[in-house]
Amino acid sequence: MSGRLPEFIDPREWARTGRQQTGSLSLARLPRLGACLENPTGTATVMLAGDVLPGGGPALTGQASCTVTVRCQRCLEPFELTLRASVRLGVVRSEEAGQRLPDDVAPLICAEGQEVAVADVIEDELLLALPDYPYHADGQCQAADVPAAPTAKRQPFAALRALKSK
Ligand SMILES: [Zn+2]
Numbered sequence: 001m002s003g004r005l006p007e008f009i010d011p012r013e014w015a016r017t018g019r020q021q022t023g024s025l026s027l028a029r030l031p032r033l034g035a036c037l038e039n040p041t042g043t044a045t046v047m048l049a050g051d052v053l054p055g056g057g058p059a060l061t062g063q064a065s066c067t068v069t070v071r072c073q074r075c076l077e078p079f080e081l082t083l084r085a086s087v088r089l090g091v092v093r094s095e096e097a098g099q100r101l102p103d104d105v106a107p108l109i110c111a112e113g114q115e116v117a118v119a120d121v122i123e124d125e126l127l128l129a130l131p132d133y134p135y136h137a138d139g140q141c142q143a144a145d146v147p148a149a150p151t152a153k154r155q156p157f158a159a160l161r162a163l164k165s166k
Pocket of ligand 1: 072073074075076077135136140141142143
């Protein structure tokens with residue numbers, strides 16, 4: 001199902017009515033994310049839904065995903081990475097109220113009746129999904145001097161064996 005995402009939404013109204021919308025969002029409209037990418041073109045696929053937290057508070061849930069081009073921090077070659085963000089936001093009036101939300105729910109601070117820009121909400125979530133140091137999957141990286149991850153993971157045990165043999 002696809003459609004048009006509204007530019008602005010009232011998250012409390014969405015929570016009250018259980019409204020849901022799927023649509024796409026141009027990456028050109030996400031400048032903070034675009035600044036981290038090699039080629040900020042394409043679209044993000046977005047699903048947003050008004051929801052209610054177990055405690056009864058209004059929430060906005062959903063998913064966003066997009067394929068982006070980033071530069072591998074090992075070999076410095078560009079490569080494609082799929083970002084998948086899951087949206088789980090409690091709609092609150094203040095930072096204080098946000099601190100009372102469950103641990104797996106992030107605050108979306110917004111006054112009663114205030115609308116939020118869908119692009120801003122989705123951009124925040126996609127930025128969180130973007131790794132600080134993106135790099136190729138093992139075996140796909142051109143960097144010659146990078147040890148394969150399993151070797152690196154085994155090193156603590158090698159150190160332990162060295163210790164025991166003393
Ligand atoms: Zn690489």
